[in-house]
Amino acid sequence: MSGIPSAGPQPADLWPEVQPDAARRLMLAGVESFARRGYHATTTRDIAATAGMSPAALYVHFPSKAALLFTISRSGHEQVLGLAQQAIDEAGDPATAIHDLVERFTTWHAQRHTIARVVQYELEALPEQEYGVVASLRKDIERLVRDVLDRGVADGVFTVGDAGTAARAVLSLGVDVARWYTDRSRLTPEELGREYGHLVLRMLGAATGERP
Amino acid sequence: MSGIPSAGPQPADLWPEVQPDAARRLMLAGVESFARRGYHATTTRDIAATAGMSPAALYVHFPSKAALLFTISRSGHEQVLGLAQQAIDEAGDPATAIHDLVERFTTWHAQRHTIARVVQYELEALPEQEYGVVASLRKDIERLVRDVLDRGVADGVFTVGDAGTAARAVLSLGVDVARWYTDRSRLTPEELGREYGHLVLRMLGAATGERP
DNA sequence: ATCCGCGCTGAGCGCTCGCTTACACTGCTG
């Protein structure tokens, strides 16, 4: 159905547009630290040390530790939203759309599992206003999936008891990948994405013409 | 297939065996605080205030804040392991076993979503030794699911590309419920459990004799 | 040659953290 080539597993080329270079290094260091220990257990000294700078350097580029998290989180959510939207736009029918969306969504969460962990599990640490921005992006993503599911049910390709619950389940599978996937996991991000795309179609009652 | 009656949505009767009463109130306060803000963002003063005591009272019953988390986490993991084991023991075949396991697992995570959040998402805050104990319980749970899946594949009732990946997916669905479920969610824990039990059977390629 | 402004640092401020200590109250036991 889709078959996206891997963009490379390293996050080195994340945020190529962020200027100056030091700000990007701080974001990278923040992702690393937040993912490993969690936002609240991470100190600004940790982040600075990982980025090879003094603690005060953080405040030259970001007004606060929370603002650094927000920049990371918003960017990640925008990437995911874009990737979901693209999968839907490029697909002709709901089954292909859901399949490709799940495949790319899952692959992204496995490939970028460090940033994905921050994106999915540290958003409650955001200040109220910033949280609102991110929450709105999350609603957009859920709405996208929900709408495709509704179309599929209307077309008779999906059979689900409750579309809202099914949408949650579809996203849950991909989101949870960020929790358990590591670089030592047996399947590559692409293999996992393909497998999950398949599982989800079956879960939704869409015949995929398979047999072992 | 199963149909477990709800044990009551309130966690008031959790840990009825914990003595003295003040220790249980502290655990309850800890669960509440850890779930809402996360372990590291929770202060011992928060916990004590929620339990209606002075900060020093915590140390009468627990040697440290981390020990309180450990007590909560271990107990929760033991409950989940027990519930999974029981579902398997009571079922005659792999399909029924997986269905009932997912149903009870999901219902538990929705009904006890506050403690489930702590159990599933705060374990990395545990000290190394305590983490080991909990990690071992988690391995037991995963092994349980994995074994049932293997049996089902051998019997020809399940069709999956990779049993390990499928086991992860099955557990992911239930675990992630703790992240998004709230008391205001549209489906009751029991309804959600039934729906997820159904979805998982279909995901595993087990015909359930359904049609809308 | 001088100046400016950006990127960065060393030092440290004010505060809150987990936890300890000294002590008080209660009810039970001899």
Add this chain to the structure above:
DNA sequence: CAGCAGTGTAAGCGAGCGCTCAGCGCGGAT
């Protein structure tokens, strides 16, 4: 009644936190 174990508190210690600030080095414009 004295003694004691169990349960609680008020006060506060030392450490580490997020963040600030005065100043420094340096490349480019004047």
